Amino acid sequence: MTPATTTALLTAPIALPLATAGAFAASARARISAWAGLTSPAAILGCGIALAVAVTHDGPVTAYGRLLRADALTVWMVLVIGAVALLACAANPAYLAHEQAAGHATDRSAWQYHTLVHTFLAAMAAAVLAANLGLVWVAIEATTIVTAFLVGHRRTRTSVEAAWKYVVICSAGIALAFLGTVLIYYAARQAGVSEASALDWPALIAGADRFDPDVTRLGIALVILGFGAKAGLVPLHAWLPDAHSQAPAPVSALMSGVLLAVSFSVILRYKVIADLALGTGFTRALLTGTALLTLALAAALLLGQRDYKRMLAYSSMEHMSLIALGAAVGTPLAISAVLLHIAGHGLAKTVGFLSSGHLLHLRHTTRIGRVRGLLTHAPGLGAAFGLAVLALLALPPFSLFASELAIARAGFADGMGWAIAVALLLVLAAFAAMSLRTARMVLGPAPVAPGTPAVPVRIGAAASLPLVAGLLACAALGLSTGPLTGLLSTAAAIIGGH
Amino acid sequence: MSESAYTQLLDLAAGLFLLAAVFVLWRRELAAIVRIFALQGVALFTIATLLGVHEERWDLLAVAAGIGVLRAGVLPHLMRRALAASGETHETQPLVNVAASLLTAAALTLLAYAVSRPLVELDPSPAARALPVGLAVVLIGFFTLVTRRRALSQVVGFLLLDNGITAVAFLAASGVPLIVELGVSFDVLLAVLVLQILTTRMRAAFGRTDIDDLRELRD
Numbered sequence: 001m002t003p004a005t006t007t008a009l010l011t012a013p014i015a016l017p018l019a020t021a022g023a024f025a026a027s028a029r030a031r032i033s034a035w036a037g038l039t040s041p042a043a044i045l046g047c048g049i050a051l052a053v054a055v056t057h058d059g060p061v062t063a064y065g066r067l068l069r070a071d072a073l074t075v076w077m078v079l080v081i082g083a084v085a086l087l088a089c090a091a092n093p094a095y096l097a098h099e100q101a102a103g104h105a106t107d108r109s110a111w112q113y114h115t116l117v118h119t120f121l122a123a124m125a126a127a128v129l130a131a132n133l134g135l136v137w138v139a140i141e142a143t144t145i146v147t148a149f150l151v152g153h154r155r156t157r158t159s160v161e162a163a164w165k166y167v168v169i170c171s172a173g174i175a176l177a178f179l180g181t182v183l184i185y186y187a188a189r190q191a192g193v194s195e196a197s198a199l200d201w202p203a204l205i206a207g208a209d210r211f212d213p214d215v216t217r218l219g220i221a222l223v224i225l226g227f228g229a230k231a232g233l234v235p236l237h238a239w240l241p242d243a244h245s246q247a248p249a250p251v252s253a254l255m256s257g258v259l260l261a262v263s264f265s266v267i268l269r270y271k272v273i274a275d276l277a278l279g280t281g282f283t284r285a286l287l288t289g290t291a292l293l294t295l296a297l298a299a300a301l302l303l304g305q306r307d308y309k310r311m312l313a314y315s316s317m318e319h320m321s322l323i324a325l326g327a328a329v330g331t332p333l334a335i336s337a338v339l340l341h342i343a344g345h346g347l348a349k350t351v352g353f354l355s356s357g358h359l360l361h362l363r364h365t366t367r368i369g370r371v372r373g374l375l376t377h378a379p380g381l382g383a384a385f386g387l388a389v390l391a392l393l394a395l396p397p398f399s400l401f402a403s404e405l406a407i408a409r410a411g412f413a414d415g416m417g418w419a420i421a422v423a424l425l426l427v428l429a430a431f432a433a434m435s436l437r438t439a440r441m442v443l444g445p446a447p448v449a450p451g452t453p454a455v456p457v458r459i460g461a462a463a464s465l466p467l468v469a470g471l472l473a474c475a476a477l478g479l480s481t482g483p484l485t486g487l488l489s490t491a492a493a494i495i496g497g498h
Numbered sequence: 499m500s501e502s503a504y505t506q507l508l509d510l511a512a513g514l515f516l517l518a519a520v521f522v523l524w525r526r527e528l529a530a531i532v533r534i535f536a537l538q539g540v541a542l543f544t545i546a547t548l549l550g551v552h553e554e555r556w557d558l559l560a561v562a563a564g565i566g567v568l569r570a571g572v573l574p575h576l577m578r579r580a581l582a583a584s585g586e587t588h589e590t591q592p593l594v595n596v597a598a599s600l601l602t603a604a605a606l607t608l609l610a611y612a613v614s615r616p617l618v619e620l621d622p623s624p625a626a627r628a629l630p631v632g633l634a635v636v637l638i639g640f641f642t643l644v645t646r647r648r649a650l651s652q653v654v655g656f657l658l659l660d661n662g663i664t665a666v667a668f669l670a671a672s673g674v675p676l677i678v679e680l681g682v683s684f685d686v687l688l689a690v691l692v693l694q695i696l697t698t699r700m701r702a703a704f705g706r707t708d709i710d711d712l713r714e715l716r717d
Contacts, residue, residue: 134678141685148692157703161712179663186670214616242715
């Protein structure tokens with residue numbers, strides 16, 4: 001592959017979404033179709049596929065003097081971002097049409113919405129493609145700024161509240177991650193890494209065994225705390241249920257499906273540095289503690305949950321804690337399971353949030369208690385929502401079944417049996433809570449309101465296509481990772497070194 | 499500049515930097531808090547300039563100038579404007595009273611010194627010895643963020659936190675590479691603008707900016 005092609009492939013996932021955002025911003029008067037928004041996720045996905053081929057053949061590729069870099073982990077994340085964004089962006093036209101019909105959105109807020117969504121995609125792509133950990137930080141903080149307005153898009157009291165909490169908690173958390181980054185930079189400089197490359201990930205790994213352990217320990221703890229805040233891990237998780245429940249459905253899907261995972265992938269990068277400098281014990285203890293606390297909190301709040309969008313948000317915390325637990329185990333098997341889990345959760349949670357958006361439009365409430373007999377009232381939507389929750393409960397054939405099983409197996413094999421056992425008990429509690437709530441929403445007779453004919457509601461082809469595609473992709477990934485197997489094992493080898 | 503003059507000036511600037519954070523906890527008029535924050539920006543600018551002069555690095559001086567403009571000029575200006583628009587003058591009774599806040603600040607400073615011992619030991623230069631001050635400001639900023647109730651005071655808490663981190667970055671490693679510093683400053687500026695817009699929306703929705711009103715979303 002020529003350097004020019006590599007550069008183009010590494011630039012396009014950031015540049016094309018930015019260009020799309022610019023086009024929407026410029027379209028304030030000359031309106032462009034909402035479907036044009038599909039170009040940027042399609043570009044991300046396309047570049048991801050091409051990069052996957054390049055990286056499996058030739059190893060990591062770089063551009064702009066090592067500013068951008070793609071290895072197997074990057075490519076995996078680019079593919080997940082592309083796939084989830086394609087589903088979410090395909091749902092945008094229907095979402096906005098509905099908001100406009102209901103009088104919640106104007107032409108102006110529609111193009112603002114598109115501009116922000118595509119800038120958000122560009123920032124996420126930059127976060128996984130940048131090789132410089134300082135730039136990674138900048139990109140992650142940029143996602144906070146962009147999504148703040150998306151969370152507060154509807155400008156209701158609750159959405160303003162959610163946006164405020166989101167910006168304050170995430171900015172403060174991510175600031176701590178920057179302090180951690182600075183300390184790692186300090187440790188690297190003192191260990192003799194040159195100034196120009198002391199934030200460059202490959203250079204940091206090459207020199208990590210010489211880092212001062214005390215400084216590195218403090219730095220890594222801050223980094224996990226900070227990026228953990230954006231990944232929805234305790235103690236800075238309080239924004240997550242509010243933001244995910246208040247954001248427009250396609251944005252919730254993006255935030256929960258990929259943004260959490262993108263932040264966590266940064267923790268995976270730092271984990272490699274920490275493991276080389278400190279041995280694996282430190283990050284393992286830190287990640288296990290965080291994961292179990294998050295899981296316990298999510299399970300407890302799922303048990304009493306009365307709002308279905310918040311139920312999906314707490315389920316995100318549940319899955320992020322399983323991902324953190326897998327990372328704590330840290331063997332190559334565990335890491336490939338973690339990456340598979342990231343993809344499966346992204347797809348399933350996207351379908352879950354998108355269908356919850358349609359549900360909100362249909363029933364005008366997010367209260368679980370007020371939704372009954374969905375399968376009779378709106379069969380397609382009920383089936384999609386039900387199947388998405390089944391996928392999130394990790395039932396086969398969906399890929400979360402395979403990945404949870406693999407995380408558990410890897411944990412038992414590597415002497416983490418007690419933590420896995422505790423986690424399984426908590427997952428069981430979450431399982432019971434979610435399946436009971438969902439069964440009550442989906443099954444049973446349809447509500448009989450006076451004056452409404454008992455005809456099943458259809459949501460239309462445009463709205464149901466992303467839901468079907470997401471469920472099929474999640475199931476396909478559960479049956480076989482197919483051509484992605486090589487990529488997955490290479491990525492696991494990069495991160496799961498021991 | 500002689501070595502001892504450099505050390506003394508650096509310690510003086512670091513002392514002012516910490517003192518400004520403590521004063522923010524002490525005062526309750528929002529306008530005074532903004533003034534003190536601007537003063538802290540000047541102290542930060544001084545620290546960065548001293549380091550630049552001492553190491554004879556022009557790029558560092560340029561970064562220092564940028565930091566001065568942003569943190570002593572632009573950000574306080576934005577906050578003053580927000581303050582004028584809001585018509586609010588005082589912090590309502592904070593969750594923790596002033597005396598307890600000041601004691602907490604003292605405790606946090608001691609904690610910062612304890613935590614940063616390994617950082618100082620790694621490279622005991624005059625700059626690194628002043629580093630715990632930056633960490634203390636980070637902790638005080640966090641404390642302000644969680645105990646104050648006006649939206650503007652929370653923004654100041656967040657910015658104290660950020661100033662502290664920038665100070666640590668300078669004192670520990672003479673600042674991070676330029677491109678990262680630019681990105682960080684840009685992000686901070688945007689975050690403050692976002693918070694300002696949200697404050698306006700909050701006022702439109704709730705009539706005031708008391709964070710206590712934000713409690714409709716909970717489990």
